[in-house]
Amino acid sequence: MFALLKFGFIQNTILAGSIVAIATAVLGYFLVVRGLTFAGHALASIGFAGAAGAVLIGAAPVYGMLVFTVGASLVISLLGREVRERDIAIGVIMTFALGLGILFLSLYHGYAEQAYSILFGSIVGISRSDVLRSGLLSLGVLAAIAVMARPLLFASFDPDLAEARGVPVHALGSVFLVVVALTISIAVQVIGVLLVFALLVGPAATAARLTYRPGRAIAIAILLGLAYTWLGILLASISPWPVSFFIAVLSFGVYLPVRLLVRPRGRRAAHPHGPAGLAPGLPLEEQRHA
Amino acid sequence: MLDLLRHDFVQNAFLAGTLVAILSALVGYFVVLRGQSFACEALSHIGFAGATGAALLGVSSLLGMFFFTFLAAIGMGALGRRLRGRDIEVSMLLSFVLGLGVLFLSLYTRQASAAVGILFGSILSVTRLDVIITLACGLLTVALLTVLYRPLLFASIDPEVAEARGVPVRKLSVLFLLLMALSVSEAIKVVGVLLVFALLVVPAAAAEHLTHRPLAALLLGVLIGLVSTWGGLALAFIGHWPVSFYIVSLTSLFYFASLAIHAVRFPGRYREPPHPGREVLPPAR
Numbered sequence: 001m002f003a004l005l006k007f008g009f010i011q012n013t014i015l016a017g018s019i020v021a022i023a024t025a026v027l028g029y030f031l032v033v034r035g036l037t038f039a040g041h042a043l044a045s046i047g048f049a050g051a052a053g054a055v056l057i058g059a060a061p062v063y064g065m066l067v068f069t070v071g072a073s074l075v076i077s078l079l080g081r082e083v084r085e086r087d088i089a090i091g092v093i094m095t096f097a098l099g100l101g102i103l104f105l106s107l108y109h110g111y112a113e114q115a116y117s118i119l120f121g122s123i124v125g126i127s128r129s130d131v132l133r134s135g136l137l138s139l140g141v142l143a144a145i146a147v148m149a150r151p152l153l154f155a156s157f158d159p160d161l162a163e164a165r166g167v168p169v170h171a172l173g174s175v176f177l178v179v180v181a182l183t184i185s186i187a188v189q190v191i192g193v194l195l196v197f198a199l200l201v202g203p204a205a206t207a208a209r210l211t212y213r214p215g216r217a218i219a220i221a222i223l224l225g226l227a228y229t230w231l232g233i234l235l236a237s238i239s240p241w242p243v244s245f246f247i248a249v250l251s252f253g254v255y256l257p258v259r260l261l262v263r264p265r266g267r268r269a270a271h272p273h274g275p276a277g278l279a280p281g282l283p284l285e286e287q288r289h290a
Numbered sequence: 291m292l293d294l295l296r297h298d299f300v301q302n303a304f305l306a307g308t309l310v311a312i313l314s315a316l317v318g319y320f321v322v323l324r325g326q327s328f329a330c331e332a333l334s335h336i337g338f339a340g341a342t343g344a345a346l347l348g349v350s351s352l353l354g355m356f357f358f359t360f361l362a363a364i365g366m367g368a369l370g371r372r373l374r375g376r377d378i379e380v381s382m383l384l385s386f387v388l389g390l391g392v393l394f395l396s397l398y399t400r401q402a403s404a405a406v407g408i409l410f411g412s413i414l415s416v417t418r419l420d421v422i423i424t425l426a427c428g429l430l431t432v433a434l435l436t437v438l439y440r441p442l443l444f445a446s447i448d449p450e451v452a453e454a455r456g457v458p459v460r461k462l463s464v465l466f467l468l469l470m471a472l473s474v475s476e477a478i479k480v481v482g483v484l485l486v487f488a489l490l491v492v493p494a495a496a497a498e499h500l501t502h503r504p505l506a507a508l509l510l511g512v513l514i515g516l517v518s519t520w521g522g523l524a525l526a527f528i529g530h531w532p533v534s535f536y537i538v539s540l541t542s543l544f545y546f547a548s549l550a551i552h553a554v555r556f557p558g559r560y561r562e563p564p565h566p567g568r569e570v571l572p573p574a575r
Contacts, residue, residue, distance in 0.1 A: 091491055100535070103532065240396070241396060242396050245392045248385050248388060248389025251382075
């Protein structure tokens, strides 16, 4: 079992997986709090089109993903506040990008195999330079989040009050989505387009259910994300099943009992701006004392 | 071009495409009205797990999709609350079934061709039997929608008032999710899991920008869906690119055009007044 660790590719996978797990857990928390999980799912799918386009012109998939997801995140950040219309617009952008992805794939003659590894990720194809690039990008992402954590939390909990207090709510939201796009582009390499979502939402949703305190929730999310990733890679390397399956099952397997058994403290009154997963309706001040 | 229509597979593709376009646009209108586009997206990915699971067991993929999407629809209905993009429960379910789909796929075959067919659609491999099943599902859906039309519309637009008036909102919600599951499964046959959104939500959303009258929006949605599907098939026979790409491009084009028309008809910074049944989130920007 530990003999496995001697293989270079397993080391690379574990390193890249850990980096990705930390970045997605932190970003995922804000995504869950801001009710933007659909945007997360859409950005991952849009990354697929970018990757396919890059493969077509002979570039590394990661660069195509970066271009497409960052572009799409800028467009999404221009959309309105009404949930129904925004969901639809996000969906249209996502579907159109996927259509482009299919076109790129059909123009490229490596068709199925390429699509398979972009969609589902691979744990054997990660090189040391991939690890390095993921590490650098993740550091940038985490630094950006560290700088804007407080105003971003404020803007997520009570956008109106934050705006009145002079927090640049709109600019923060845009920067946040761009950071999400960067994170997804890094993560897709390891876990694939279809299941980035599992790492992004799973740990964060469970953590947000366990505690209202943002710092603690983020710490729990990171721990959960790392545990899922390590266990997933371990199980995948000793079984014939794919790593993304294990990560998805672990994250759902932990979330389900937490969701059913842990009752969040405080009222869950409906508040139009209430963040999901926390206690909507209670201002941050009250939640601290709840 | 017309010679092509003599081929069986072309006829089947046109028949199935037509039926699915009508069915999806009708159900899609209510999906848009109810703000359940994320649930629709999730159901389509759940169909992916169903289809790959069915391939693993060696049964028809439609059967697998029906089974999985129906279960998921009942599960989502049991959640009771409105299904919106923010819903963590839907997100978690989505990522879990995707994991299952990936597992089934890797158990079934090490090759990716099966996955590609399910993910991106395979309208040219539709059989006559598929067409007949689609027709039966379509008739059932139209019949149900006709019977439920008024209460469903009421419950979709203003659930609180509808409930106060004695409309069984909860039961309608589950029933509608089942209808959605049915049409999602059908649409997967034509455009594939990843692009169900293009047939279900996009035509209806475009139609809703152009008119606020329910019946007119329903018919317009059907029209947009049909034109996109037929146009997509015709273009695919002339050009060399995949059918799904053409269909998606056409429906997206309609959507963006409808946005532009909406902006012209309501110049300035017109915003619809916030509806009591609708939810406003903290800004994404």
